[in-house]
Amino acid sequence: MEIGNNVLMASKIYISDCTHGSYIGNEYDSDPMSLPIYRRLSVKAVKIEDNVWLGEFVSVLPGVTIGKGTIVGANSVVSKSLPPYVIAVGTPAKPINFFDFEKQRWRKI
Template sequence: MSIGPGSLVEVDGQLGDFVLIARNVQIVGRNDHSIDEIGVPIVRGLWVGDRPQSEADTVLIERDVWVGAAAIILGGVTIGEGSVVGAGSVVTRDVPPYTIVAGVPASAVGKRFESEDERRRHSEALDALSIKSPKKQSSESEPRV
């Protein structure tokens, strides 16, 4: 795993093997501050640390993912195995395995391999190299970020 300088992780989550996170990437919460409390300024509203955690507060980045420079990944997202996130993208929803996404908001622009057979063979090769895999282990033994 490699995390570039200036990157920021402000959510709970998991990172798989062989993840490459470029510089100035932000992995941040989606609902960190309440914005719908009538008569309460946002700065005084309910904060993520004062409420129970939800699925929208975590991020799962599976193995062999490359996140390009200055990308933003919002809480509640899973980035599937082998995917690529283009530089400057804002990821607001799940990214399927082996998908290349780019843009604001990020959307699919391609697949990493031509065929399902190539994706399967690549995944099997990763199995031989992997120490751990977030999608296959119990949450007690997974590293937290």
Template structure:
């Protein structure tokens, strides 16, 4: 029986501390909260992505077949809840336009099709048991509701939900979103972010913009 990887539901693990797969790139302070799922981030949350220790020992599709493998790119301050599934590019050998969708071994080398990198931009929140399909980009500050299946790109600062996930609402006005996209607070030096935490933990985008113009932009 596997030892539980989290001691309590409130425990998080920073991805920078646990990711070893070279096909996964993660930013600062992004975390996985996987207590209820009892899976490793790289072997449960992220699925079908070559590059973990075991798959590297078994085969190398880049060298063996010349495949261009998709990557998982995660920005800064991303929140990933328990039960989230991020489907990746290890099994894109099923062709709906062929007579059979069965991946015959004889056709594996030529049947693979990359879907494109999966990108979760900074400050996004992926809710419990959501599923992210291959090649999707989730914009900065976006929220994916629990249990959603994301099959297409999610715009910045947008809340989506359902199966397939659809827009529920924008988090802020268009003008406010443009200011947030300009400021990119999650890329600031940590010391500046810590000073701005009281503003970041409020709804005052104008106040944050004043801080940005005074402390960051000069």
């Protein structure tokens, strides 16, 4: 896990870089009859770049990069990487605004 400079995290944030088992629909998928503790451990790095703000109760899942200057709204689940300089919300988190550097303001996507 890599956390950049000046990252603001509200309370009750969950960040994970690992999971037990594979569930992506290929020959390596975990058998649902096996005990979870015996399912293969998978680790995928998480990267949170500089000046990111994570709101209250945000969850960040394995393999995700959150781009520089991005804001993630409260109660959002980041299951896929987010680009820099966006505001993302929801489950899964999706960008709704981006920062327009030319006009120096946030704009809707």
